[in-house]
Amino acid sequence: MRRVRYYQYGGPEVLTVEDVDPPAPQAGQVLLRVEAVGVNFVDTRFRRGPGSGSIFERPLPGRPTGDVVGTITRVGPGGDARLIGRRVAALAEDAYADYAVAEAQWLAPVPENLGAGDASMLAMSAPVALRVLRSAPLRPGDTVLIHAAAGGVGHLAVQLAKLLGAGTVIGTARSARRLDFVRSVGADVAIDYSEPDWPDRVRAAAPGGVDVVLDAVGGPVLQASLDLLAPFGRAVVYGAATGKLEHVPVVSLFALRSVTGFNLTAWRRANPDEARREMDELTDLFAAGRLRATVHAGLPLTEAATAHQLIESRSHTGRVLLLPGGLGPGAA
Ligand SMILES: NC(=O)c1ccc[n+]([C@@H]2O[C@H](COP(=O)([O-])OP(=O)(O)OC[C@H]3O[C@@H](n4cnc5c(N)ncnc54)[C@H](OP(=O)(O)O)[C@@H]3O)[C@@H](O)[C@H]2O)c1
Numbered sequence: 001m002r003r004v005r006y007y008q009y010g011g012p013e014v015l016t017v018e019d020v021d022p023p024a025p026q027a028g029q030v031l032l033r034v035e036a037v038g039v040n041f042v043d044t045r046f047r048r049g050p051g052s053g054s055i056f057e058r059p060l061p062g063r064p065t066g067d068v069v070g071t072i073t074r075v076g077p078g079g080d081a082r083l084i085g086r087r088v089a090a091l092a093e094d095a096y097a098d099y100a101v102a103e104a105q106w107l108a109p110v111p112e113n114l115g116a117g118d119a120s121m122l123a124m125s126a127p128v129a130l131r132v133l134r135s136a137p138l139r140p141g142d143t144v145l146i147h148a149a150a151g152g153v154g155h156l157a158v159q160l161a162k163l164l165g166a167g168t169v170i171g172t173a174r175s176a177r178r179l180d181f182v183r184s185v186g187a188d189v190a191i192d193y194s195e196p197d198w199p200d201r202v203r204a205a206a207p208g209g210v211d212v213v214l215d216a217v218g219g220p221v222l223q224a225s226l227d228l229l230a231p232f233g234r235a236v237v238y239g240a241a242t243g244k245l246e247h248v249p250v251v252s253l254f255a256l257r258s259v260t261g262f263n264l265t266a267w268r269r270a271n272p273d274e275a276r277r278e279m280d281e282l283t284d285l286f287a288a289g290r291l292r293a294t295v296h297a298g299l300p301l302t303e304a305a306t307a308h309q310l311i312e313s314r315s316h317t318g319r320v321l322l323l324p325g326g327l328g329p330g331a332a
Contacts, residue, residue: 002324004096004304006062009049012305012312014062015096022099025076029101030083035325036298037095038067038120039307040152041241047308053243064304066095066322068102069110069119079104087112089122096304098324106268108279111287117295117319118286121156125319126282126291127275128238128264129156132214133164135262136234140165142211145202145228147193147221148241150178150317152293155185157214159291162186166212170205172198172221174314181317185294193217199224209233219244231256238262294318 001022006014025031043064045056068090072083087110090102108122132153138144144161148154149171161169171187173179179190189205191198202210209230215222216239223246225235237259248259268275285291296316299307301324310316 001098002301003094003098004064004301005094006047006064007060009047009051009060009062012044012047012308014047015064015304015308017302017304023094023101025074025079025101027076027078028104029076030072030079030088030104030107031074032068032070032088032090032092032100032102033073033325034068034070034095034098034100035087035323036069036116036120037100037301037322037324038069038125038152039064039096039304039311039320039322040066040124041311042239044308044312045241045243053240053245055240055245056243063094064096065091065093066100067120067123067125068092068095068100069116070100070325073099075104083107087119089119091123096301096322098301108283111283114283114286115293115295116298116321116323117293118291120319120321121152121286121293122279122283124264125152125293126156126160126286127278128262129153130160130278130282131264131267131275132236132238132262133157133160133212135236135260136212136214138164138166138212141167143168143170143206143208143230144212144214145170145172145206145210145225146187146214147172147217147225149173149182149185149187149190152319153216155181155294155318156291158182158185158187163285163290168206170202170210178314178317181294185292193221199228202228206230212236214238216241218242218246222246222248226252226257226259229255229257233257235259236262296320298323300324 171182218240
């Protein structure tokens with residue numbers, strides 16, 4: 001089978017397609033024949049190596065993770081053989097491949113009629129988008145500021161904020177094309193946060209301050225966002241795309257503000273039943289067409305480097321997929 005790894009840190013060109021035997025699932029694991037892989041931003045940072053920032057350190061060889069959609073072909077020792085043949089989504093390591101191993105515990109069953117783009121969101125991106133909103137917690141009528149709203153998690157968070165009853169949703173992104181996209185998925189206001197006066201534009205859209213901020217950008221964007229919070233406003237920090245980990249000045253919280261951190265693994269460990277229930281809830285929303293993933297590009301497996309280029313150049317809107325199973329009509 002084909003598999004993509006990297007053996008040195010660097011640009012997208014270090015991604016290497018190799019021919020290897022399919023992996024064997026261990027106890028508690030399943031083997032998937034991969035139909036599609038959602039490519040995530042964080043893996044572009046891991047690939048660049050430690051220079052990307054201390055939170056992006058991963059050992060070599062690099063084994064990209066990804067949101068795999070596929071069919072179970074084998075189960076590990078002691079596993080439930082009835083799973084074979086089921087279409088599922090899972091976050092997997094060594095995911096850019098024709099076959100990938102995944103933990104059985106966090107498989108998301110995928111209805112047959114769900115496209116690969118929507119399905120690729122079920123294992124990680126959609127659960128993150130929903131839970132960061134609920135961690136705030138978002139309350140009906142709240143004004144919500146969502147940074148990097150044109151990205152994979154971001155464009156789902158905009159839709160989910162509306163579904164959860166948010167009032168005004170403000171999305172940020174760079175470039176006019178991406179701002180149009182942010183509006184098209186339901187944001188009331190879209191603001192270019194590469195412009196230095198972006199906080200003033202948020203203030204103009206939300207004169208009383210924002211109730212909720214979702215941030216996975218970090219650096220000055222996070223710093224400025226804290227000042228935009230209304231009394232009792234809540235910021236949820238779930239990443240740092242800039243690689244800059246800011247200290248949150250305690251004094252900035254005295255104006256009745258709070259900051260919460262979020263990580264999906266920690267959430268699943270802390271409350272596995274609720275985390276599982278939310279995966280089912282999201283599957284129902286996608287199946288009903290109430291939540292939709294936009295697929296920016298569906299590429300052959302051998303073009304993993306192009307997928308990383310698209311994400312690093314910040315030109316993608318929504319999801320970038322690799323399609324080991326082929327580029328058939330239903331692929332994306
Ligand atoms: N905590 C968790 O459990 C968890 C799980 C999954 C993902 N995440 C985080 O969620 C965020 C979104 O993930 P995703 O895979 O959906 O990525 P994505 O949003 O599709 O891509 C990252 C986006 O970040 C923005 N960005 C801001 N500053 C950037 C910089 N200096 N360099 C590059 N991009 C920058 C870009 O949008 P603009 O060009 O419009 O600024 C870019 O499109 C990531 O930060 C990721 O680490 C966290």
